[in-house]
Amino acid sequence: MRTGHFKEATGQLVALSDSRVVWFFVALLLAACVAAPFLLGNYQVTLMVSALIAVIGAVGLNMLTGTTGLISLGQAGFLAVGAYTNAILMMDYGWPVWLSLPAGGLVAALISILVGVPSLRLKGLYLAITTLAFAFIINHIILYAEPLTHGPNGIFVSGAKVLGVDLQRGKALYYLTLGTTVLVVLAALNIQRSRVGRAWMAIRDHDIAARVMGVDLVRYKLLAFMVSSFIVGIAGGLISLQIRFVNIDVFALILSIEALAIIILGGLGSIAGAVLGALFLSFLPEVIRLFFETFADSSSNFYTSYVYEIRGIAYGVVIVAFLRLKPEGLIGLWRDIRKYWSNWPLAY
Amino acid sequence: MSDLLQLQGVTKRFGGLTAVNDVSLSVREGQIYSLIGPNGAGKTTLFNLISAVFRPTSGSILFQGQDLTRMPTHALARLGIARTFQNLAVFKHETVVNNLLVGMHSHLRSDPFSSALFWGRTRREELRARDRVEEIIDFLEIEDIRDHPVGTLSYGQQKRVELGRALAISPKLLLLDEMVSGMNQEEREDIARFILDLKDELGMTVFMVEHDMGIVMDISDRVCVVNYGSKIAEGTPSEIAQNPAVVEAYLGTKRSAA
Numbered sequence: 001m002r003t004g005h006f007k008e009a010t011g012q013l014v015a016l017s018d019s020r021v022v023w024f025f026v027a028l029l030l031a032a033c034v035a036a037p038f039l040l041g042n043y044q045v046t047l048m049v050s051a052l053i054a055v056i057g058a059v060g061l062n063m064l065t066g067t068t069g070l071i072s073l074g075q076a077g078f079l080a081v082g083a084y085t086n087a088i089l090m091m092d093y094g095w096p097v098w099l100s101l102p103a104g105g106l107v108a109a110l111i112s113i114l115v116g117v118p119s120l121r122l123k124g125l126y127l128a129i130t131t132l133a134f135a136f137i138i139n140h141i142i143l144y145a146e147p148l149t150h151g152p153n154g155i156f157v158s159g160a161k162v163l164g165v166d167l168q169r170g171k172a173l174y175y176l177t178l179g180t181t182v183l184v185v186l187a188a189l190n191i192q193r194s195r196v197g198r199a200w201m202a203i204r205d206h207d208i209a210a211r212v213m214g215v216d217l218v219r220y221k222l223l224a225f226m227v228s229s230f231i232v233g234i235a236g237g238l239i240s241l242q243i244r245f246v247n248i249d250v251f252a253l254i255l256s257i258e259a260l261a262i263i264i265l266g267g268l269g270s271i272a273g274a275v276l277g278a279l280f281l282s283f284l285p286e287v288i289r290l291f292f293e294t295f296a297d298s299s300s301n302f303y304t305s306y307v308y309e310i311r312g313i314a315y316g317v318v319i320v321a322f323l324r325l326k327p328e329g330l331i332g333l334w335r336d337i338r339k340y341w342s343n344w345p346l347a348y
Numbered sequence: 349m350s351d352l353l354q355l356q357g358v359t360k361r362f363g364g365l366t367a368v369n370d371v372s373l374s375v376r377e378g379q380i381y382s383l384i385g386p387n388g389a390g391k392t393t394l395f396n397l398i399s400a401v402f403r404p405t406s407g408s409i410l411f412q413g414q415d416l417t418r419m420p421t422h423a424l425a426r427l428g429i430a431r432t433f434q435n436l437a438v439f440k441h442e443t444v445v446n447n448l449l450v451g452m453h454s455h456l457r458s459d460p461f462s463s464a465l466f467w468g469r470t471r472r473e474e475l476r477a478r479d480r481v482e483e484i485i486d487f488l489e490i491e492d493i494r495d496h497p498v499g500t501l502s503y504g505q506q507k508r509v510e511l512g513r514a515l516a517i518s519p520k521l522l523l524l525d526e527m528v529s530g531m532n533q534e535e536r537e538d539i540a541r542f543i544l545d546l547k548d549e550l551g552m553t554v555f556m557v558e559h560d561m562g563i564v565m566d567i568s569d570r571v572c573v574v575n576y577g578s579k580i581a582e583g584t585p586s587e588i589a590q591n592p593a594v595v596e597a598y599l600g601t602k603r604s605a606a
Binding site: 010011013014186187188190191194195196198199201202205206208209210212213214215216217223226269 | 399401420421422423424425426430431433437438439440441442446449450451452453454456457458459460463464465466470471474475478479482513517
């Protein structure tokens with residue numbers, strides 16, 4: 001059992017972590033992430049880019065749903081707005097990618113104000129339905145605003161260059177995504193430990209008490225929508241860079257539900273949980289594929305012909321299992337393990 | 349000393365029900381002012397009116413000469429008005445420290461951008477807030493539970509956290525709604541001591557709704573009695589204890605035996 005860890009200054013209390021061990025492992029993890037493209041094949045790197053984009057999107061949604069308690073089924077809509085803004089600005093207006101990517105986030109943030117206004121009155125399921133409606137509206141606007149969005153034809157995205165380096169080729173996109181992920185996670189952690197994050201969680205736990213404590217509900221609910229959608233919009237922009245072709249089919253309703261599943265699986269309200277949940281659900285299909293390849297040689301046809309069904313069933317089973325057995329999610333599991341090891345060999 | 353809070357002809361109707369009927373009263377700076385009355389007399393409604401959670405149907409509520417009836421609820425913290433709730437209204441998923449820090453909200457300035465950077469001024473103001481919260485934790489003697497999620501604490505401890513959260517506002521006027529209900533004798537005495545310390549050491553004005561007559565009679569400077577939404581008496585604790593109208597409201601009228 002560890003003892004003798006004392007805090008001697010307020011700075012240690014406010015710090016993200018004052019433990020050298022934690023920072024050592026964070027540095028190790030970052031080094032591993034930086035080295036990964038040199039050790040892994042192209043396919044694995046592509047997978048990691050998708051996983052990191054899922055992390056960004058999950059951290060964004062977690063701010064709104066986990067921290068502020070506003071359930072949103074409109075994530076697919078915000079992703080689409082980010083992706084289309086990035087694609088249109090890059091391809092039709094010739095903006096450089098370092099401008100069009102943040103612009104995608106900004107446009108998503110501005111549109112989120114429209115979605116956020118009903119949230120001032122609605123909670124829970126009612127808000128979920130409103131945001132769901134928003135995703136459908138965005139879908140239709142993209143489909144019918146052909147002069148701007150190219151409608152059903154979609155947009156090819158190519159030639160994203162920064163300082164002559166093609167971001168969509170080789171390892172560059174991976175490093176762009178990795179850098180964005182680190183920045184987003186850091187920003188989210190900082191917001192969570194400061195005035196804004198606390199105001200959000202106050203709204204989630206008791207909105208009248210929050211008002212009496214001086215939290216302006218209108219302002220902070222809209223801010224939650226804006227900051228969350230900004231991050232999700234950037235994730236959308238990255239998707240458009242990765243898949244090189246944006247089309248409305250990419251942003252189906254299932255994406256919103258997956259996003260919600262990720263943060264529930266990870267543990268609502270926890271940033272580390274959102275990260276774990278996103279990585280878990282991103283790599284789950286790969287684990288299933290490996291499983292079928294290793295243990296069922298003869299039936300690997302079975303997997304390839306029913307890949308979507310198997311994946312859907314696996315998602316469902318995992319979500320139900322977690323809600324039933326570990327409602328605190330992966331982060332709760334992690335805390336249990338940590339407690340077990342720091343108390344070992346004692347039970348408590 | 350001057351009047352800190354002044355209610356003039358405050359009335360609140362919910363449909364056909366008059367919950368508060370033409371109540372006027374004034375609370376002086378540095379006083380402990382108690383509001384008592386039988387169940388359903390309108391005490392909590394009056395508190396909700398003062399803390400701008402409800403709007404009065406008519407009348408005015410002045411705090412240092414400013415009318416509160418048109419102000420948004422969240423503006424009151426900055427003026428220096430804090431309150432606790434009759435039934436717990438803590439942020440139960442968060443730690444004690446975070447609950448108290450929410451009370452510091454109106455004293456801090458950072459926005460999402462500066463929060464995300466957590467550098468320079470934001471970091472300094474967070475450090476200051478944390479120092480202040482540690483002082484309150486020290487004052488309320490809740491050091492050992494500071495990192496516990498509030499939802500896991502006992503009722504008495506949660507009430508104490510709520511008091512701490514109100515103190516984090518650094519209020520001029522502290523509104524306490526049935527602070528000691530559901531507490532044991534020891535916890536009640538602790539709370540009474542805290543309230544007296546707040547008055548004597550910080551010069552805080554305390555306005556409390558209370559059912560516990562022991563505390564009301566022991567520590568109040570003035571007591572106001574309401575019944576069926578109307579004020580029926582006001583005075584020092586000893587005057588109130590002898591007031592026939594008050595005795596009638598609580599115990600009923602005496603009938604001669606037939």
